[in-house]
Amino acid sequence: MFDKELLKGILPVIILKLLNDNGKMYGYQMAQTVKNLSGDRILIKEGSMYPALHKFREIGFVEIETENIGKRVRHYYYLTDSGKAECRKKESELRAFIRIIQQIIG
């Protein structure tokens, strides 16, 4: 696992980007996707994931769709238009940031 501090500030972009590229997803699924994509090196915990998703919902970047899976209730999250716009903004910001960091560390 990475120094967890590195993840700070990047989590929101990752969540937005995942929802943007994959349409609706549920929390656990997003955590698993990141885990797999990162080769088990980025583990997004529930304590990070759900507060972030609920905050996005409050702001209006995501909406929730509830689905019944047997006796279980599954919450799908998906981006609103403003969420998609936010995603584009955050993504280009992150890319620019990475470029500059790479320039600094050579």
Next chain:
Amino acid sequence: MFDKELLKGILPVIILKLLNDNGKMYGYQMAQTVKNLSGDRILIKEGSMYPALHKFREIGFVEIETENIGKRVRHYYYLTDSGKAECRKKESELRAFIRIIQQIIG
């Protein structure tokens, strides 16, 4: 300026890397260097820089050399051997992290 949250966790690496590549530097100089390298988009503030440097000193990653410039005292910081080792470690960690983030955002 970038979303300041992005900087979190990266500051220590930047400091170590600057000292590693440039030998001894003083706080203000490091902040200016990052400011210039980033085209004014990354501004490391005093309240971040000095606590970080003093923490590194406590740990033993940096040592301080004092120099008198006129009536002013300038504090040069430079890496110890363990600081250099830490720099290598953090740098490779950061590079790996960036690779994975780029993979996630495509």
Next chain:
DNA sequence: CAAAAATACATCGCAATTCTATATATGCAA
């Protein structure tokens, strides 16, 4: 078939980090 593991959601409070604001002081240019 029973136990264990994975799936799935969620919250509370802590620890860690950086920034804002503030304080102090010198050197230089307009």
Next chain:
DNA sequence: TTGCATATATAGAATTGCGATGTATTTTTG
């Protein structure tokens, strides 16, 4: 002589992700 850049430093505010915890269902495995 006023203001800006240089230069160091700290206290407190704000934010964030995580650990711990809780609940409950489904799937796998021995």
